[in-house]
Amino acid sequence: MTSTLAARSPVPLPDDITVLPGPALLAGLTRGPSLAAHRHQFGALPWIGLDVLQDLVGRVGVRGRGGAAFPFATKLETVARRRRPVVVVNFAEGEPASAKDMALALTRPHLVLDGAVAAARALGAREIHVVLPGERVRVQAAMHLASEERDDRMRIRVHTTTHGFVSGQSRAVIELMSGRPNLPVTAWEPEALSGFAGRPTLLSNAETWAQVGLLALGGASSYRRLGTQVEPGSTLVTLTRTGSATTPEVHEVAFGTPWSEVIRPLAPRTEVLVGGFHGSWTRWETLSSMRVSPTEMLAAGIPLGAGVVHVADAATCPLAFTADVAAYLAGESAGRCGPCVNGLPAIARELRAVVGGHGDPARLSRLTGLVTGRGACAHPDGTSRLVRTALTTLADEVEAHLHGRCGRALDADGRAS
Amino acid sequence: MTDGPLLWYLNRSTGVVLLVLLTVSVALGVLSIGGRPGRGLPRFVSQALHRNVALLSVLMLLAHVVTAVVDEYVDIRWWQAVVPVGASYEPLWLGLGTLSLDLVAAVTVTSLLRTRLSLRAWRSVHLLSWAAWVVAVVHSVGIGTDLSSLDGLAVVPAAACVVVVALSLVVRLARPAPPVAGQTWGRSA
Amino acid sequence: MTSTIRVDWPACRARGLCHELLPEVIDLDEWGYPVVTGTVTAELLSDARAAVRACPQLALRLVG
Numbered sequence: 316m317t318s319t320l321a322a323r324s325p326v327p328l329p330d331d332i333t334v335l336p337g338p339a340l341l342a343g344l345t346r347g348p349s350l351a352a353h354r355h356q357f358g359a360l361p362w363i364g365l366d367v368l369q370d371l372v373g374r375v376g377v378r379g380r381g382g383a384a385f386p387f388a389t390k391l392e393t394v395a396r397r398r399r400p401v402v403v404v405n406f407a408e409g410e411p412a413s414a415k416d417m418a419l420a421l422t423r424p425h426l427v428l429d430g431a432v433a434a435a436r437a438l439g440a441r442e443i444h445v446v447l448p449g450e451r452v453r454v455q456a457a458m459h460l461a462s463e464e465r466d467d468r469m470r471i472r473v474h475t476t477t478h479g480f481v482s483g484q485s486r487a488v489i490e491l492m493s494g495r496p497n498l499p500v501t502a503w504e505p506e507a508l509s510g511f512a513g514r515p516t517l518l519s520n521a522e523t524w525a526q527v528g529l530l531a532l533g534g535a536s537s538y539r540r541l542g543t544q545v546e547p548g549s550t551l552v553t554l555t556r557t558g559s560a561t562t563p564e565v566h567e568v569a570f571g572t573p574w575s576e577v578i579r580p581l582a583p584r585t586e587v588l589v590g591g592f593h594g595s596w597t598r599w600e601t602l603s604s605m606r607v608s609p610t611e612m613l614a615a616g617i618p619l620g621a622g623v624v625h626v627a628d629a630a631t632c633p634l635a636f637t638a639d640v641a642a643y644l645a646g647e648s649a650g651r652c653g654p655c656v657n658g659l660p661a662i663a664r665e666l667r668a669v670v671g672g673h674g675d676p677a678r679l680s681r682l683t684g685l686v687t688g689r690g691a692c693a694h695p696d697g698t699s700r701l702v703r704t705a706l707t708t709l710a711d712e713v714e715a716h717l718h719g720r721c722g723r724a725l726d727a728d729g730r731a732s
Numbered sequence: 733m734t735d736g737p738l739l740w741y742l743n744r745s746t747g748v749v750l751l752v753l754l755t756v757s758v759a760l761g762v763l764s765i766g767g768r769p770g771r772g773l774p775r776f777v778s779q780a781l782h783r784n785v786a787l788l789s790v791l792m793l794l795a796h797v798v799t800a801v802v803d804e805y806v807d808i809r810w811w812q813a814v815v816p817v818g819a820s821y822e823p824l825w826l827g828l829g830t831l832s833l834d835l836v837a838a839v840t841v842t843s844l845l846r847t848r849l850s851l852r853a854w855r856s857v858h859l860l861s862w863a864a865w866v867v868a869v870v871h872s873v874g875i876g877t878d879l880s881s882l883d884g885l886a887v888v889p890a891a892a893c894v895v896v897v898a899l900s901l902v903v904r905l906a907r908p909a910p911p912v913a914g915q916t917w918g919r920s921a
Numbered sequence: 922m923t924s925t926i927r928v929d930w931p932a933c934r935a936r937g938l939c940h941e942l943l944p945e946v947i948d949l950d951e952w953g954y955p956v957v958t959g960t961v962t963a964e965l966l967s968d969a970r971a972a973v974r975a976c977p978q979l980a981l982r983l984v985g
Contacts, residue, residue, distance in 0.1 A: 501929040501930060501932070503982070654930070654952070689930065690930050774941045775937055776938045776941045779975060851978060
């Protein structure tokens with residue numbers, strides 16, 4: 316079977332990103348990423364006891380920024396009750412369209428490390444693990460430098476992923492740390508209960524640790540000055556566009572900010588992919604009426620995920636783009652689970668056929684249902700969400716393609732140009 | 733009752749039947765690995781057959797050992813059924829038989845406890861069934877007084893067993909490999 | 922008291938014994954991999970245990 320579908324990411328990994336100044340995480344960027352500048356801005360990292368830390372993260376309700384928005388306080392509590400905890404900072408950012416963790420590595424490495432060090436001290440762990448993306452060399456360089464600058468006596472163990480979309484998945488990370496292939500495995504328990512070497516593992520996204528760092532350095536009341544009553548604080552989003560050569564922009568946005576204040580106005584029917592390659596398609600007319608709020612967006616069926624917002628420019632066919640993404644995602648399967656290994660290529664092929672005018676949307680829909688929940692990780696589920704939301708939100712485009720028409724620029728192979 | 737040839741014949745006959753059962757079990761094991769479901773016998777049937785024939789052969793093995801030890805015509809002690817060295821009667825060939833028993837015991841115990849072991853641990857012990865079977869064949873040729881003279885018909889049972897297993901291997905290897913996760917789709921870059 | 926069948930997906934090799942022994946709860950997809958269609962009720966419990974034991978890859982677990 317020829318695998319012409321094993322494809323590169325339609326959104327390339329960024330060499331260069333634009334990081335905009337922000338109200339908290341990204342405040343004072345001009346001073347640079349050094350430890351000295353960081354201490355000048357935030358002061359020394361106080362030694363925080365476990366109960367104080369739990370109180371801090373519980374009161375503001377810190378949620379994970381890796382995509383699942385899991386309550387950090389719950390993870391912390393689970394790990395805290397057990398012996399020999401492991402603290403892991405996940406910079407892996409396998410999603411090519413995402414650049415927020417990269418932004419933190421380049422501009423705010425010590426905020427991230429302070430958060431992890433504070434938690435490690437509170438838990439009595441004597442080292443922290445930092446997991447870096449194998450394909451983002453600038454991030455590796457920045458974090459190696461930052462680790463060497465540290466002057467606390469917390470040992471930092473660095474691991475580097477083998478490149479790939481799923482390399483940052485939590486179990487894949489733990490496998491990497493254990494010296495095994497950097498791919499997901501089945502977990503019968505959450506890693507906070509039994510993770511690295513069977514030990515309770517507090518593994519969180521780099522931005523989550525930055526949020527914890529902000530809390531540790533500045534306290535809860537200053538944290539609560541941003542955001543809303545129920546969702547205090549801010550979050551990082553990556554804004555990108557298809558089809559053009561613009562560099563990704565990383566913005567820090569306070570929770571509750573209307574999207575219309577984050578993104579310059581677009582035509583109402585402009586298609587927007589929210590949540591990255593495992594995200595949901597929507598249109599600007601829907602998004603512009605919403606606010607940057609994980610709860611609100613989850614309720615509306617367009618989960619914020621890891622904060623990647625990808626705008627389809629007018630010349631790019633969003634359906635063909637989705638087919639390109641699906642082909643890429645199929646190639647990024649770890650190759651370990653039958654429904655994923657078989658199902659994702661089948662989905663990619665069927666979607667490509669739909670774009671070409673001879674596919675079967677009903678079969679495509681059935682396939683997406685078939686792969687969901689049947690793998691060791693959420694790769695099939697995310698791919699399924701992308702395609703399902705394409706079928707619903709982009710129903711007009713699907714209809715047009717099935718009648719041999721498309722309003723946008725396509726090359727001869729039906730690929731987005 | 734412990735004099736005379738009754739126990740001797742029982743021992744020899746259980747030995748032959750045991751060899752046949754072990755051979756059938758090995759052949760069933762070979763044939764039931766791999767492949768896609770739905771061809772011929774249901775998979776759980778061939779699995780159950782393999783298991784039941786194997787368990788039956790364990791019973792036959794017990795009978796074979798008991799008849800050997802209890803028989804006063806040859807001096808075989810109880811401990812020589814599990815320790816492969818130090819026997820006075822045909823030490824080499826008996827020792828091989830004992831070795832085969834030890835291997836069968838390991839395979840049996842791990843298989844009974846299969847769900848409590850990791851797949852890898854169970855599988856590496858289970859592969860010792862091959863050694864158990866080969867050693868059993870050699871034991872039967874070496875210790876069975878009929879067979880040592882290599883009279884035409886006398887080697888037929890052992891030879892037939894070898895042929896059956898060889899055939900099962902040929903059949904198994906001739907099957908097209910089923911598509912398995914990881915073989916149909918690699919990772920990009 | 923119902924239990925659930927959980928699959929260790931990287932271990933599963935689509936051998937299909939689980940479906941043979943517990944078709945009420947386990948279907949097979951077009952590639953031969955198990956689709957869990959329901960929960961294991963009390964009367965299906967012994968068949969479910971047999972399916973778990975029969976899996977050549979030990980890829981099934983009975984939870985709950």
